[in-house]
Each structure stands twice: as structure tokens, then as C-alpha cells.
Amino acid sequence: MPQLLHLDSSADLDSSVSRSVTALFSDVWHSLGADNSVIYRDLHRTPPPHLPSAAMHWAPHLRTPNEVAPPEAEALQKELIDELVSADVVLIGAPMYNWSIPSTLKAWIDYIHVPGITVPFDSPTRPLEGKPVVVVSSRGNQYGPGTPDFGADHTVAQLQQVLGVALGMEVFVVTVDLTLANRVPAMAPLVPQAANSLADARSAVTGLATRLGAAPAAS
Numbered sequence: 001m002p003q004l005l006h007l008d009s010s011a012d013l014d015s016s017v018s019r020s021v022t023a024l025f026s027d028v029w030h031s032l033g034a035d036n037s038v039i040y041r042d043l044h045r046t047p048p049p050h051l052p053s054a055a056m057h058w059a060p061h062l063r064t065p066n067e068v069a070p071p072e073a074e075a076l077q078k079e080l081i082d083e084l085v086s087a088d089v090v091l092i093g094a095p096m097y098n099w100s101i102p103s104t105l106k107a108w109i110d111y112i113h114v115p116g117i118t119v120p121f122d123s124p125t126r127p128l129e130g131k132p133v134v135v136v137s138s139r140g141n142q143y144g145p146g147t148p149d150f151g152a153d154h155t156v157a158q159l160q161q162v163l164g165v166a167l168g169m170e171v172f173v174v175t176v177d178l179t180l181a182n183r184v185p186a187m188a189p190l191v192p193q194a195a196n197s198l199a200d201a202r203s204a205v206t207g208l209a210t211r212l213g214a215a216p217a218a219s
């Protein structure tokens with residue numbers, strides 16, 4: 001029974017591009033069979049609070065005597081980590097906000113990246129090793145090689161660092177560029193390019209959902 005954990009973080013509840021692309025992934029996932037389930041968490045509508053204490057960064061057995069975590073925050077941290085560990089595949093809608101990720105998504109990361117629980121520290125524990133995670137990064141401008149703002153994208157590298165390098169997950173990145181082309185008059189000549197970027201992203205998530213959501217072949 002493949003289970004998808006689907007996270008969205010766009011603050012746009014009407015015309016979000018990342019939400020539309022993650023929804024397509026989720027639809028394809030569901031279409032693959034009645035056993036394909038989805039746990040949905042909307043980090044914008046129900047944002048995790050900022051970490052109330054730095055103690056939360058550490059597994060309980062790694063905290064100093066002065067580091068005390070509030071029980072309700074610990075309960076949320078356990079819920080978020082359990083949800084992540086039990087998923088077979090993770091899908092994250094990650095719009096670019098001020099060259100970075102939304103603070104709601106950053107707060108979620110602060111809860112789930114925990115030395116001694118999800119990343120190795122005093123033991124080799126790494127429960128997310130190899131788990132596929134699909135990141136849908138929507139951005140108003142474009143940041144690819146050869147573009148004027150190449151190097152200013154601090155969304156994808158950050159997510160690859162924490163999800164891939166630290167947590168050991170298998171990260172797939174789908175970008176949608178130039179989402180502001182229809183809104184900003186100066187970007188009007190880029191509208192066709194924006195449409196191509198969205199079409200490519202829709203095609204990419206359809207392929208990824210089909211591949212990652214397929215039931216393992218019987219042996």
C-alpha cells in the first residue's frame with residue numbers, strides 16, 4: 001500500500017502554481033490504484049509554530065541538562081517525524097519567497113531535522129535514507145544557467161542539502177519558472193517560455209508519480 005505524504009506551503013489559495021502541480025502528482029498517484037493513499041498537510045493553512053526552544057533540535061538523549069522542550073512541541077515533532085518516516089514517497093510544494101522557501105516550510109524542516117533521530121549523530125540512525133522526495137519549486141523569475149539571476153535561487157540548494165545530504169533522501173526537483181510572466185507587464189515576451197516551463201513540470205510530475213506510485217512487481 002504505497003503512501004504519499006503531500007505537503008503544500010504556498011500562501012496563494014487561489015492560483016498557486018506549486019499547488020496545481022502537486023495536485024496533479026497526487027491525482028496521478030491516486031489513479032494508480034485504490035491502495036495508493038495520501039496524507040495531506042497544508043503548511044500554510046496549518047503552520048507549525050516556530051521552534052519554541054533550541055532543545056528541539058536534539059534527540060532527548062542528546063540534550064544538555066538545561067535544554068528542556070515543551071511537551072506539546074515534542075508531541076508535534078513526533079507526529080511530523082512519524083508521518084514522514086511512514087510515508088513511502090514525499091511530495092513538497094515549495095514556492096520561492098524572497099529567494100528562499102516559505103517560513104512555514106522552513107519551520108517544518110526545523111521540526112523534522114533532528115540529530116539522533118532523523119540524522120546520524122551518536123549512532124548511525126537514518127530512517128529516511130533512500131526515501132524518494134519530489135520538490136516542486138515555483139518561482140516568478142528564472143534562475144537557470146545563463147540567466148541574469150543564475151545563482152540567486154536559494155530554495156533548491158537548501159532543500160537538497162537538508163533532504164538529500166543530511167537526511168539521505170532521494171531528491172527529485174521539478175522547477176516551474178517565470179510564473180509571474182502573465183502578471184508583470186515587462187515579462188510579457190516571456191509568456192510562451194513560462195507556458196513551456198509549466199508544461200514541462202506537469203509532464204515531469206506525471207512521470208514521477210507514475211513511476212514512484214507503481215506497486216512493486218510481484219516476485
Ligand SMILES: Cc1cc2nc3c(=O)[nH]c(=O)nc-3n(C[C@H](O)[C@H](O)[C@H](O)COP(=O)(O)O)c2cc1C
Pocket residue numbers: 010011012015016017018019095096097098099100138139140141142179180
Ligand atoms: C512573499 C513572496 C515573495 C516572492 N519572492 C520571489 C523571489 O524572490 N523571486 C522570484 O522569482 N519570485 C518571487 N515571488 C513570486 C513567486 O515565487 C511566484 O509567484 C510563485 O509562483 C509562487 O508559487 P505559487 O504560485 O505556488 O504560490 C514571490 C512571491 C511572494 C508571494
